Amino acid sequence: MKRPTTTQSIVLRLPALLLAFWSLAAASADSGTTAVSITETIDGSDGKKITLIQHAVDRLDIQLSEIRSDALGQLTMPYAALWYDQWGATWVYINPEPRVFLRAAVEVVSISDDVVFLASGPSVGTPVVIVGAAELHGIESGVGH
DSSP states (O other): OOOOOHHHHHHHHHHHHHHHHHHHHHHHHHHTOSOSEEEEEOTTSSOEEEEEOHHHHHHHTOEEEEOEEOTTSOEEEEGGGOEEOTTSOEEEEEEEETTEEEEEEOEEEEEETTEEEEEEOSOTTOEEEEESHHHHHHHHHTTTO
8 A cells, every 4th residue: 555645644634633623622612721631742752642631532532442463463453543644654642541642653564454564563452543643643743732
């Protein structure tokens, strides 16, 4: 499967990022609070730890699956969890604890239908975001803040 170009990635992700901004703004207005998320820098990483209030998790309808292992022991995950950044690197958002999300690098071997086969990535059983990754990326990168 061919990776999208940078322009295609931006065009495909823009509506989701705008939706994230509007959803978070509405969540703030609805809850009477201005903070719907807390982002913390992770030492030795360019990523951030994202902690959402429960209202934001519900409003964004974040849905999860998990990293699995096939019969040969190779790591797999749903294609919906795969995220391409503007440089073509591949990532997933993991959910290590309730309402907490981290971006984690994955190395893709191949993609077959809706299954991604990984050379490296989070361990088996790690929850990964399959709906809401674009919104989390917007929060992490500061879109709308």
